[in-house]
Every structure is written in structure tokens, then in C-alpha cells.
Amino acid sequence: MEKSRDMLRDMSGKLANGAIVNLVDEVGGVVIHEEGLPMNVPVDMSISFLSSTLVGDELEITSRLLGSKRGYSGTIVLLKNKAxxxxxxxxxxxxxGRHNSKM
Structure with a gap:
């Protein structure tokens, strides 16, 4: 378990930016995922790193759909230190993601 936690840390022991990018990608994709359909493909991602946190800190992660049109969807993901x-x-x-209609 300790080895997997080390992979999430940067050189200063904080949660690595790559781990945050992965969370934004996964959580942002889940917001628009429909059961039984393939996952949508990420097209663009923009992340503002505003603070840092330790690997063991509990995070509060929220996400919502900003909009969707012709197969394109936009989401926003916020990561906060829960404490x-x-x-x-x-x-x-x-x-x-352009999915064929089931009708």
C-alpha cells in the first residue's frame, strides 16, 4: 500500500499534479457517462492548480455538466480539502462521444 501512495506524491510529499489531472479526467467523464454506452473521449482539459494538499488528506470532489451539444460535453470538477x-x-x-440512437 505504501508504494502506491508514493506514486501519488511529488518530490515535496504533496499530492502530485498528475494525480489531480487523473481525478479531473475520471470524475469529469463519469458525470456524462450513460450506462451501456462507451465512454466519451476527452478532447480538452484545463486545470487551475490553486493550492496543494498531502496524499493522506481527505478531499471533497464535486463535478457537474456545464452543457452538451452535438456530441460535445463540458464538465467542471472542483477538488477541495475537506477539513x-x-x-x-x-x-x-x-x-x-457520438452514440447511435437506440430508437
Whole structure:
């Protein structure tokens, strides 16, 4: 278990930016996922890193759909330190998926 936690840390022991990027990608994609259909493909991602947090800190992660049109969808993902309420990162995620109608 300790080895997997080490992979999430940067050189200063904080949660690595790559781990935050992965969270934005996964959580942003889940917001628009429909059961039984393939996952949408990420097209663009923009992340503002506003603060840092330790690997063991509990995070509050929220996400919502910003809009969707012709197969393109946009989501926003916020990562906060649950204990302090401090905003760690804000990510905007654009995805594309054209799924055939079941009708």
C-alpha cells in the first residue's frame, strides 16, 4: 500500500499534479457517462492548480455538466480539502462521444 501512495506524491510529499489531472479526467467523464454506452473521449482539459494538499488528506470532489451539444460535453470538477474547505484545483473538461440512437 505504501508504494502506491508514493506514486501519488511529488518530490515535496504533496499530492502530485498528475494525480489531480487523473481525478479531473475520471470524475469529469463519469458525470456524462450513460450506462451501456462507451465512454466519451476527452478532447480538452484545463486545470487551475490553486493550492496543494498531502496524499493522506481527505478531499471533497464535486463535478457537474456545464452543457452538451452535438456530441460535445463540458464538465467542471472542483477538488477541495475537506477539513479546511480550501480549493485545491478547478478543472474544466471537454469530451466528445457520438452514440447511435437506440430508437
Amino acid at each position: 479546511t474547505g480550501e480549493l485545491i484545483a478547478e478543472g474544466r473538461h471537454s469530451l466528445f
